[in-house]
Amino acid sequence: MYIITGGAFQGKWSYAQKQTGLPATAFVDGETIEYEEIFHAEGIVNFHLYVRRYLTGQKEEELEAFARKLYEENPDLVLVTNEVGSGIVPMDPEERAYREAVGRVCTFLACRAQRVDRVVCGIGMVLQLKPDAGRTEMRREMTGEIRICLVRHGKTEGNVRRGYIGCRTDEDLCEDGRRELEIYKSEGRYPAAERLYRSPMKRCLQTAEIIWPELLRPETCRVVEDFRECDFGAFDGKSYAELSGVPDFQHWVESDGMGAFPGGEDPKDFRRRTSDAFLAVTEELFADGIRNAAFAVHGGTIMSVMAAFGDPEKSYYDWHVWNGDGFLVTVSEQDWRRTHRFRKIERLLPAEDTEE
Numbered sequence: 001m002y003i004i005t006g007g008a009f010q011g012k013w014s015y016a017q018k019q020t021g022l023p024a025t026a027f028v029d030g031e032t033i034e035y036e037e038i039f040h041a042e043g044i045v046n047f048h049l050y051v052r053r054y055l056t057g058q059k060e061e062e063l064e065a066f067a068r069k070l071y072e073e074n075p076d077l078v079l080v081t082n083e084v085g086s087g088i089v090p091m092d093p094e095e096r097a098y099r100e101a102v103g104r105v106c107t108f109l110a111c112r113a114q115r116v117d118r119v120v121c122g123i124g125m126v127l128q129l130k131p132d133a134g135r136t137e138m139r140r141e142m143t144g145e146i147r148i149c150l151v152r153h154g155k156t157e158g159n160v161r162r163g164y165i166g167c168r169t170d171e172d173l174c175e176d177g178r179r180e181l182e183i184y185k186s187e188g189r190y191p192a193a194e195r196l197y198r199s200p201m202k203r204c205l206q207t208a209e210i211i212w213p214e215l216l217r218p219e220t221c222r223v224v225e226d227f228r229e230c231d232f233g234a235f236d237g238k239s240y241a242e243l244s245g246v247p248d249f250q251h252w253v254e255s256d257g258m259g260a261f262p263g264g265e266d267p268k269d270f271r272r273r274t275s276d277a278f279l280a281v282t283e284e285l286f287a288d289g290i291r292n293a294a295f296a297v298h299g300g301t302i303m304s305v306m307a308a309f310g311d312p313e314k315s316y317y318d319w320h321v322w323n324g325d326g327f328l329v330t331v332s333e334q335d336w337r338r339t340h341r342f343r344k345i346e347r348l349l350p351a352e353d354t355e356e
Contacts, residue, residue, distance in 0.1 A: 001071060001113040002078045003106065004124070011122030012080050013045050017192040019117070019124070020078050021147040021292050023328075024188030027080070039070065043078035048102045055105065056098045063101055067108035079113075081106060146285050146331045149191055149294045150302050151348065153199075153207040154181045155323040163239045166232035166264070166300075173206045180324050181210045189348050191328065193294035195220050197281055199227040199301065208296040215294065226277035229298040233264020257317070271316065274301045275308040279340075286333055295326075302326055311341040325349040 004016050017024060020043070027043035030050030038044055055063060070077070084102050110116050116128040155177030158165035165171065173181075184190065196215035198204045200223050208216060215221055235243060235252075243249040248262045260266040285293055295301075299321060306319035306327065321327070330344035 001075055001109060001115075003110055003113045003116045004078070004080045004119060005083055005106070005116070006119035007086075008082050010119050012082075012119045014192060015117070015119050015122060015124050016043065016045075016078055016080050018194065018292060021191060022078060023191040027078070038077075039073045041074070041077065043080070045080045047079050047081035047106075048084050051102045051105055052098050055101045056094065058101065060104060063104045064108055067105045071109060071112050079109065083118075145333070145343070146282070146290065147191070147292050148282075148285075148329050148331060149193060149292075149326065149348070150305065150329065151190065151207065151211065151294070151296055151326040152299045152302055152321050152323055153201075153203040153296060154178060154210070156203050158237065159323055161239050163237055164232040164235045164243075166230050166236045167201065167228040168231060168236040170202050173203055177323060178206075178210060181207060184324050184349065185211055190294070191292065193292045195222070195285070195288075195290050195292075196294045196296065197222045197224050197227065198296040199223075199229070199298055200225055201228055201298070204296045204298070208294075211296070212294050222281075224277055224281065226273045227295070227297045227301050230267065230270040230300045231261065231265035233261035235261055236264065267316075270300065271304040271307065274304040278305045278309070282331060282336065299323075306345075309340055309342055310345060311339075311343075321347075 002016075002020065004012050004019075006012050013024075013027065016022070016027070022043055026041075027045050028037055028041045030038075030044055030046035030048065030053075033041075033044070033050065035054050038050060044050065055066060058066075081102070084099050090096055090099070110128065113128065114130045115126065117124040117126050119125075154173040156165060156171045157174045158169060158171055160174060160176070163169075190211050193212060193215060196208055196212050198208050198221065204227075208221075235249065252259050252261065258267060281293075284290075302321060303316050303319045307314065307316040309329075310319060326348045328346040328348060329342040332343045335341065335343055
């Protein structure tokens, strides 16, 4: 169990996401959840409000029984709670009972938790750390795990008309594209990160500005030239309908999309440069001790990376994602050195939120 405590509005939830790599959607809210939900949740925020709703006024042995049951049934829970015991003792008996209940339950759990942190102004102080740190960030540090969020940039006008938008067309996000990203972000689809890597193209910069604006600083952002989209040559900026009947395009289609683009890049070279760039970035992450990274890149870049390192192995086009979607992948340093395969792969958006 991992407990994060501190005063109100001190950035505890954001801190919890950063330390554990869990997305916002992994946390239930103690102010609204049903009693039994906590026993199966990955994380909980406002635990003190859960106690107020369900446990205030219970006897000491009842509080201990609840805490024991919670620890035994959900030992990997990430628990975020306010400190409520400081300051003037309230005159209201019910308020005093609420404070006592929070204190007793948290004291019982903290004695058994693998890690306890206190957060002030978004900065955490480790109060307790045991060697068997469960599923928390400490375990990920010991096993050398990195979580990488690969996001395809938001929609552009060229994407709307289904054009081949490569590295020759440097266009802005369209209004629908911006709006979709803002909605996905508000829903907690994109996890917090410590470092951002992005393509040099405008659409990727603008995507990062919406999702991870706090990372757009020299010390936390890297522009990777080789993450740029493929050079589609003579096809760049044109749609399938516009290219239909063009002999060069028909030859390329007949090659199953494996032939070189006229006047542009060979797909094999594109996939090699993007996967090589990903390898180099991964080594940098391990060397710098970064545990949560974000990539604002292109659909082709993501497909190249997933085709090269995904598990199970799939073809390039099987890894296609729509704008704003992508993958959250886990890389274990020990396995990576041996297999160059992702340990875990999760889709960012549910199927119903993506285009047909």
